[in-house]
Amino acid sequence: MTFVFYTILIIVCCNIFGFFLSLVSIHVNFLSKYRIQRRKIKASIFYDRLPLILFNIVLLIIVSAMGLYYLYPLFDPVINFNIKSIVLQIMLILLVDDLYFYFLHTWMHKNQFMLNKIHRIHHQAISPFALEYIYVHPLEWIMGYIGPFIAIFLISIFSPINILAFWIYQFIRNIHELDVHSGFKSIFSKWIPFWGESEHHDLHHEKLNGNYATTFTIWDHIFKTKIKQDEK
Numbered sequence: 001m002t003f004v005f006y007t008i009l010i011i012v013c014c015n016i017f018g019f020f021l022s023l024v025s026i027h028v029n030f031l032s033k034y035r036i037q038r039r040k041i042k043a044s045i046f047y048d049r050l051p052l053i054l055f056n057i058v059l060l061i062i063v064s065a066m067g068l069y070y071l072y073p074l075f076d077p078v079i080n081f082n083i084k085s086i087v088l089q090i091m092l093i094l095l096v097d098d099l100y101f102y103f104l105h106t107w108m109h110k111n112q113f114m115l116n117k118i119h120r121i122h123h124q125a126i127s128p129f130a131l132e133y134i135y136v137h138p139l140e141w142i143m144g145y146i147g148p149f150i151a152i153f154l155i156s157i158f159s160p161i162n163i164l165a166f167w168i169y170q171f172i173r174n175i176h177e178l179d180v181h182s183g184f185k186s187i188f189s190k191w192i193p194f195w196g197e198s199e200h201h202d203l204h205h206e207k208l209n210g211n212y213a214t215t216f217t218i219w220d221h222i223f224k225t226k227i228k229q230d231e232k
């Protein structure tokens with residue numbers, strides 16, 4: 001089914017980009033001046049973490065393919081270039097997914113069992129590199145992946161899902177995750193209001209506290225969990 005094939009292609013291409021971005025941040029020394037933290041990443045850490053990262057990517061491809069195969073009836077079977085509906089659906093999926101993730105992520109920090117047994121794996125990265133976005137307990141990203149599917153169900157009550165909107169959402173979400181874990185200072189994203197720039201999530205990894213939002217920082221402002229560099 002071409003519909004599933006292109007979705008997987010987006011995931012694979014984004015992660016290949018993430019692989020090279022990670023290698024660059026580890027092996028290209030002169031770029032270290034553009035990194036947010038001064039901590040140096042040991043190359044051995046990257047190769048030690050690669051098996052779990054690859055396992056999760058393979059699992060991500062399988063779950064995405066199966067999920068989309070079964071949810072196919074909720075999608076518009078023809079490719080529709082209606083810009084207004086594409087933009088609206090992308091925004092809705094991003095917002096619902098992100099709000100869901102904010103509560104899930106906050107809960108994983110407040111609940112000691114979830115923090116110590118599940119989320120702690122992701123927080124082994126104090127100064128992350130790009131692919132560490134998926135250096136997580138498999139249960140964690142599977143729980144996180146419920147968000148976009150809630151959004152799909154909600155939108156489908158009113159209209160079929162535009163596959164272009166879903167593909168663009170998938171691309172934005174993947175690239176954004178790689179960006180906020182890259183460890184590099186943001187260039188453009190810091191100028192977009194309430195858009196989660198790399199400094200925001202990097203600080204979450206450094207301090208293990210606050211800045212629980214990822215795509216939109218507005219949730220940290222609303223729920224008063226925003227932290228700054230000089231806070232403990």
Ligand SMILES: [Zn+2]
Pocket residue numbers: 105109119123204
């Ligand atoms: Zn966290």
Ligand SMILES: [Zn+2]
Pocket residue numbers: 122133181201205
């Ligand atoms: Zn993270």
